[in-house]
Amino acid sequence: MTETRTSTATVEHAPGRSLGTQGGSSLVTERGRTTIADEVVAKIAGMAAREIDGVHDFGTGTARAFGAIRGALGGEDGVTRGMSVEVGERQAAVDIHLIVEYGVAIPDLAQAVRSHVIRAVERMCGLEVTEVNIAVDDVHLPRQQEQQAPADGEPRVQ
Numbered sequence: 820m821t822e823t824r825t826s827t828a829t830v831e832h833a834p835g836r837s838l839g840t841q842g843g844s845s846l847v848t849e850r851g852r853t854t855i856a857d858e859v860v861a862k863i864a865g866m867a868a869r870e871i872d873g874v875h876d877f878g879t880g881t882a883r884a885f886g887a888i889r890g891a892l893g894g895e896d897g898v899t900r901g902m903s904v905e906v907g908e909r910q911a912a913v914d915i916h917l918i919v920e921y922g923v924a925i926p927d928l929a930q931a932v933r934s935h936v937i938r939a940v941e942r943m944c945g946l947e948v949t950e951v952n953i954a955v956d957d958v959h960l961p962r963q964q965e966q967q968a969p970a971d972g973e974p975r976v977q
Contacts, residue, residue, distance in 0.1 A: 855944050857906050861899040864913045866952075867933045868938035869898075873923035875903055875949040875959035877901025918957040927951045 847853070868874060868887055878901035903914040919928055933951040940948050 827883065830907065836928050849958070855906060855946065858906045859900065859912070860906050860911050860940055860946070861902040861904040862942050863939050864896040864915065864936045865900075865902045867936045868902075868915055868917065871931050871935055872929065873928045874917055874932065875920050876918040879931075889904060902964050909947060910949045911940055911944070912950045912952075913940070913948065914952045914954070916954045916956050918959050919955055921960050925955055929955070 865877065868877070901916040903916075905912045915932065915936070917932070919925055932953060934964040936951050940946060
């Protein structure tokens, strides 16, 4: 049996417990061990956080700038941008840098993101999430449409 270890979690699986249970269900049995990489937990946290209304984007200004350059060059804009994860043997901690939509109550949004991320990571990984720290780095303001129809009502371009 091959075991991969690159910043991974090793968790034990107790007989009779399902993998989707909360609070540190185990992934080690008498027949083998399952490890979960930090990147896996970061992707799950990123996808869960994106599902909450009021979240506009993730990452600090620098991370978003690099993401835009990567996207312009044909690279993939990663789902883990703005996510920092520490994974231990039975627990995980997540730090999220996000940009909120203007008008959203930030404390309510942070709590919704926190709860959703905890549920997703615990359900999918079986790890106990000890904390989800959220840093709001920016507010996305609504863009004002400066497109005005020409005075004569004709389209500008044909």
